[in-house]
Amino acid sequence: MRLAIGRRDSAAVVAAVTVGYLLAYLWATGDLSLRTGVAPGVLVIDDPLGRLFARTGPASFGAIATVDTGIVRLLLSPVNVAIGAIVAGLVGINLGMTYLAVRRPTACGIGAGSGLLASVPALLSGTVCCGPVVLLAIGVQATAVVLTAFVWLLPIGVALLLASLAYVATKIDPGRPIES
Amino acid sequence: MVQIDRRSLLGALGVGMSSVSGCLGSSDVGAESGSITDSSDGSTGSAVEGPPTVGRSLPAAYTAAELEAATRSGGPPPDGIPAIEDPQFAEATDPPALLDGGDPVFGVVLDGEAKAYPQSVLVWHEIVNDAIAGTPVSVTYCPLTGTAQGFYRGETTFGVSGQLINANLVMFDRATEEWWPQMLATRITGDDPGDHLEEFRVVWTTWERWRSAHPETVVLTDDTGFARNYGSDPYGGYNPRSGYYAGGSFLFPPLTEDNRLAPKTVVIGMRSANGAVAVRKETLREERVIEFDLGGVRHAAVYDEPLDTGYVYRSGDAPESDGTDSVDLETATLSWEDGDVVVDGAVHAPDSLPFEREIVFDAMWFAWYGYYPMTDLHR
Numbered sequence: 258m259r260l261a262i263g264r265r266d267s268a269a270v271v272a273a274v275t276v277g278y279l280l281a282y283l284w285a286t287g288d289l290s291l292r293t294g295v296a297p298g299v300l301v302i303d304d305p306l307g308r309l310f311a312r313t314g315p316a317s318f319g320a321i322a323t324v325d326t327g328i329v330r331l332l333l334s335p336v337n338v339a340i341g342a343i344v345a346g347l348v349g350i351n352l353g354m355t356y357l358a359v360r361r362p363t364a365c366g367i368g369a370g371s372g373l374l375a376s377v378p379a380l381l382s383g384t385v386c387c388g389p390v391v392l393l394a395i396g397v398q399a400t401a402v403v404l405t406a407f408v409w410l411l412p413i414g415v416a417l418l419l420a421s422l423a424y425v426a427t428k429i430d431p432g433r434p435i436e437s
Numbered sequence: 438m439v440q441i442d443r444r445s446l447l448g449a450l451g452v453g454m455s456s457v458s459g460c461l462g463s464s465d466v467g468a469e470s471g472s473i474t475d476s477s478d479g480s481t482g483s484a485v486e487g488p489p490t491v492g493r494s495l496p497a498a499y500t501a502a503e504l505e506a507a508t509r510s511g512g513p514p515p516d517g518i519p520a521i522e523d524p525q526f527a528e529a530t531d532p533p534a535l536l537d538g539g540d541p542v543f544g545v546v547l548d549g550e551a552k553a554y555p556q557s558v559l560v561w562h563e564i565v566n567d568a569i570a571g572t573p574v575s576v577t578y579c580p581l582t583g584t585a586q587g588f589y590r591g592e593t594t595f596g597v598s599g600q601l602i603n604a605n606l607v608m609f610d611r612a613t614e615e616w617w618p619q620m621l622a623t624r625i626t627g628d629d630p631g632d633h634l635e636e637f638r639v640v641w642t643t644w645e646r647w648r649s650a651h652p653e654t655v656v657l658t659d660d661t662g663f664a665r666n667y668g669s670d671p672y673g674g675y676n677p678r679s680g681y682y683a684g685g686s687f688l689f690p691p692l693t694e695d696n697r698l699a700p701k702t703v704v705i706g707m708r709s710a711n712g713a714v715a716v717r718k719e720t721l722r723e724e725r726v727i728e729f730d731l732g733g734v735r736h737a738a739v740y741d742e743p744l745d746t747g748y749v750y751r752s753g754d755a756p757e758s759d760g761t762d763s764v765d766l767e768t769a770t771l772s773w774e775d776g777d778v779v780v781d782g783a784v785h786a787p788d789s790l791p792f793e794r795e796i797v798f799d800a801m802w803f804a805w806y807g808y809y810p811m812t813d814l815h816r
Contacts, residue, residue, distance in 0.1 A: 287666065287671065290666055290669060292666075292668075292669075300664065302662055302663060302664050303662055308663075311516075311517075311519070312513070312514050312517050313513055313517045313518070314512050314513050314514075314517060315512065319519070319663065319664070320663075320664035320665070321664060322664055323664045330666060332664050332665070332666060333664070407512065
């Protein structure tokens with residue numbers, strides 16, 4: 258990790274990817290959406306602390322507030338944001354490492370995008386309402402096997418990201434100069 | 438500018454999901470569902486009185502054990518889709534800003550009190566535990582089967598179990614925690630299953646039609662106590678019809694299939710001791726009056742133009758009939774005239790013919806046939 262954030266350029270990659278992935282994660286879970294024509298404002302539900310951990314899916318939790326900016330709407334679920342931030346951070350560090358690997362090809366022998374592929378399962382783990390809505394887009398029926406897979410998407414994604422991180426870290430020589 | 442929406446992104450990423458899911462073996466999905474003990478309203482489930490039941494005979498193609506075995510997790514845990522426990526209403530003259538005239542609402546009139554429940558709100562909650570004219574009721578909606586139904590609930594409340602049968606909502610009552618599939622209105626778990634809920638009519642119509650027919654109505658608002666993206670349907674849209682509601686694909690497979698109609702075709706379904714019948718809604722719109730025999734008993738389906746809905750009657754006096762103008766449906770002549778139904782020369786509104794009126798509700802064909810494969814179909 259120190260490798261990825263120790264340099265200004267790779268740190269920028271980590272930050273950009275982390276923020277971008279978190280936004281994509283919240284979008285995929287339905288917590289973040291475009292919503293124009295609604296006046297900016299924040300609406301907090303009654304008993305937000307009591308509903309903080311109310312699960313809406315295998316790895317998703319109910320929102321306790323609605324944040325409207327006039328352009329986008331965020332259904333604020335602190336637990337979803339925390340989960341998304343953890344995954345996003347792992348993705349960011351992975352891609353930061355990958356960035357270094359690409360910049361130093363002689364040190365690696367790994368392909369770019371390994372961290373990105375590992376991030377896909379977690380991104381797809383978002384479920385909402387009655388059944389995994391992502392299946393509507395994919396056109397796959399929610400069989401028992403697929404639903405079981407959904408339950409495991411988030412932990413699989415995190416595990417893949419950690420494995421990818423460990424693998425990439427062993428392939429990078431921090432002492433080698435950057436090739437232009 | 439190219440606009441990329443969430444569905445497009447997820448669709449593009451679908452290959453990755455499929456490959457991952459294909460690597461995993463089968464396991465007990467239901468194990469993720471948890472126990473139905475932590476109701477969202479904080480009730481303890483200590484009461485022992487379940488919802489009131491009625492003695493009635495309904496057609497059944499499956500045993501309770503078969504239905505329970507066919508249950509599958511829809512993804513959310515019990516109460517993961519939270520029922521509305523403290524519904525708030527607005528006057529018809531001051532409806533929710535997001536409610537368009539063409540949006541679907543589920544209308545109820547009980548003891549002279551009219552209420553409308555927007556589909557756009559119920560799609561996020563599926564159950565409203567309400568009281569109408571002082572009577573405790575639950576108005577329920579399953580997005581995947583397109584069914585809106587009303588039940589008397591007594592002192593208990595209903596919650597969303599997170600389980601599905603035939604793609605249909607499985608409710609549980611918080612007093613006994615037993616399962617009640619919505620369309621069947623029947624208990625399928627616990628000792629001696631088979632109790633039937635008492636139902637009332639819920640009309641699937643549009644806000645504009647309902648408000649015109651019932652100007653005194655109140656309408657459920659999105660002040661539900663929950664933060665949800667009201668106005669954005671996760672499955673598609675009804676105004677106009679799109680997404681899941683318009684496509685032919687299933688999200689969850691039905692119990693059994695039939696290809697006489699496209700799966701999402703809307704039928705008006707009725708089941709009683711005489712059997713089950715489905716009338717294609719579009720056909721009823723065109724023909725206005727459809728007479729048929731069911732279980733050897735004469736029935737008539739009639740169209741209600743102002744609400745774009747239908748009613749089904751069978752032989753027998755209407756409960757409120759004083760008997761002075763008793764008419765036998767077996768021999769009566771019915772005809773359509775300017776929106777009313779003429780019965781042996783007497784004019785009646787479509788919702789008040791002088792016969793026994795059955796409970797009916799709109800449903801997607803695949804869901805109706807899945808539960809009632811013995812059904813007669815008028816297409």
